[in-house]
Amino acid sequence: MDAKNPIKYVVVGGGIAGVTCVETLSVFGDSASITLLSASPLIKTVVNYSKLTQVAETFDVKEKPIVSVEEKNSNVHVIQTSVTSLSTKDKKIYTSDGxxxxxxxxxxxxxxxxxxxxEGNPLVIGIRDTESVKDFQNKVRKARRIVIIGNGGIATELVYELEGCEVIWAIKDTSIAHTFVDAGAGEFFLEHLNKDKDKTPAGPSKRLKYTTAEAGEPGIPLPSGHDGGALGPDWTRDLEIRGHLDQISHRVHVEKGVEVDTILSPDEFKESGMEESSPWSHTSGVNNTAGNDFLLTALWPVYITFSNGRVYGCDLVVSATGVVPNARFTEERDGDSQFELAEDGGIKINSHMETNLDSVYAAGDVCTACWEHSPHWLQMRLWSQARQMGCYAAKCMIADVKNEDISMDFCFELFAHVTTFFRFKVVLLGKFNGQSLGNDYEVLLRVTKGEEYVKVILQNGRLVGAVLIGETDLEETFENLILNGLDLTPFKENLLEPGVDVEDFFD
Ligand code: FAD
Incomplete structure (x- = not known):
């Protein structure tokens, strides 16, 4: 590499992974030429970064115009465009503008x-970026009943935040928030589902927070497609998501263990001869006192039938059933430039974040980590992992250019995620749900109704995972116990005893 002929780093995507990658290249990439290409006019950047523990991190995410990356990092050039294909033979990428x-x-x-x-049905929406949230907010204003499908973070937050309309929450599992927590913690949350929300300000947020920029602000053109970056933590925090029914604060019915069979128009529903079910006649987790058969009289704009035979009418369906990695460009250029994909559709990457294609790396939601994971880490498509991967990918690219060895970043030693559900702080550590442990583990529980839910997972006497809900203050201690692999057999009986300071055992 020399000043006349600098190394050219190109990063595609203005989400947290791409922007972190570019910022890291800008700091450590010497006099390289760095280009960020992104389809969306807005990029996402991490601000107020701090560590809750050695691995668990908190930060705010700010949405900014794409040019802000150039303004902050003088050696970075940004282009708002969509990449359509790639030729590894020529080491070139091609964009939609030719x-x-x-x-x-x-x-x-x-x-x-x-x-x-x-897909394509205007009454079925997927929530992904700022635009889709605004679209949802507009549509929800007129809604009396919404069906939300999915059991991950987006569905869980949405169900809690939505007011002024009935919500039918359809989940394929037997307990709520199943992507993140077990059935016990699901039960812990369930009783808060239909409670009126505490409207007092929550105080400073200790988890990841998300701030949007307004399209149309100076330097922020209106977006033209659907290639915006994903939303992230706290995306509901400052949003008012209110439906049409003033008399309802919060009314949620959970339809458990179901999958969607069909989505019907009012005419199709009439022709089918099916009968509409009432969510409130047999119900779980619901405030059932008011009854609301007044909503059953007219035809609904859309009907949804489930695998258990039940049929609900509603104004809007929200599909929050996860993401598919955006791993294929629209055109095929040369046959050698095909990414090897994992079973979940992500681009396979090795421990140096390299794909199967020469000099091509990948990071964030688009990739699947195919290295041999540390016993306490697992991949989840989360904002924190997008940041960590973007940063590590940049370091790997630089190391490769310099022919240097690089060891795996410490953040991949332990899974750690901090979030909030139903206004409870939630910290997940290690194999928090016993993932990949089979039946070979032991669970210790401490539950104080309405206050905290502490679950630890032990394997061979050693702590391998934890779910901490509420202000438990145990995250640092438990993270250390997982990382140092101490045999806890002698302390097991006291480990979760209330009033016992766990740290005292290990002084
Ligand atoms: P993205 O943020 O999706 O960015 C992709 C970028 O690539 C975009 O800028 C896009 O414009 C660009 N792009 C795409 N295709 C092209 C192309 N062909 N050419 C050029 N540019 C292209 N995570 C959490 O940790 N906690 C949460 O509470 C949480 N809540 C969420 C709530 C919602 C509603 C959603 C949708 C996601 C949530 N997530 C959450 C997940 C989190 O937002 C993602 O894991 C994270 O943002 C992924 O970042 P990324 O940079 O990999 O991808």
């Missing part, structure tokens, strides 16, 4: 697309 850009090292951070059922 340009080609050469690279020495390329990192793909194109995120994921929502997996939307009944």
């Amino acid at each position: 340009c080609s850009i050469t690279y020495d090292k390329l990192c793909i951070c194109t995120g994921g697309k929502p997996r939307v059922i009944a």
